[in-house]
Structures are given as C-alpha cells and as structure tokens.
Amino acid sequence: MIFLCPAADVPPGGCRRHSRGRHGALALFNLDGRFYATDDRCSHGNASLSEGDVDEGVVYCPLHAGGFDIATGEPVHPPCDEPIRSYPLHVQDGGLYMLPDPEA
Numbered sequence: 001m002i003f004l005c006p007a008a009d010v011p012p013g014g015c016r017r018h019s020r021g022r023h024g025a026l027a028l029f030n031l032d033g034r035f036y037a038t039d040d041r042c043s044h045g046n047a048s049l050s051e052g053d054v055d056e057g058v059v060y061c062p063l064h065a066g067g068f069d070i071a072t073g074e075p076v077h078p079p080c081d082e083p084i085r086s087y088p089l090h091v092q093d094g095g096l097y098m099l100p101d102p103e104a
C-alpha cells in the first residue's frame, strides 16, 4: 500500500490536497472517520476539489459549484456530468494508505 499522510492531517469534514507528481493530485476526505481519496481535478474544468466545500458526503467544486459523491465519485449536482475516480483509504498505525492505482 502507498502511504499518503497522517490521518490526523485530514480532520473530520475536512479535505487536504495530496500531490502525486506526474500523476496529478488527489483530494483526501474524512467523512466522519471514513477516509477517501478522489481526483483533485474537477471533471468539468480546471478546478481543485480540495478547495471546495464538503456537505453530507458531497464535495462542491469551488468554480461552478458542481457536486460529486465523495464515496463513489459520481456527479450529483450540475453542471458536472462526468464522474471522478474515488478510492477508499485504509488507516493503519495512524497513517492513510491507498492501494496502488492501476490507472496511474
């Protein structure tokens, strides 16, 4: 598994951007103790979802307020109509880990 950051760096209801170099960036979310990573880039345009607002499991893009279900990556609020990738994260010894991304 790939270490991302300490779990304490992503507070409940919060989000943190995690750069992956040439593979782009992830947005890390903490939904009441369940952690997810999604693509940081919105599927609608050039915006960073880690700068958006999180409400009831949905992240709202800071540019046009489109929304994605964080756990599934599915678009749930227009103008977004293309999904983003979403990965459940594992917590181990206080760290956040993800499985290697076969698409990266």
Ligand code: FES
Binding pocket: 042, 043, 044, 045, 046, 047, 061, 062, 063, 064, 065, 066, 067, 079, 080
């Ligand atoms: S760039 Fe995200 S909703 Fe338009």
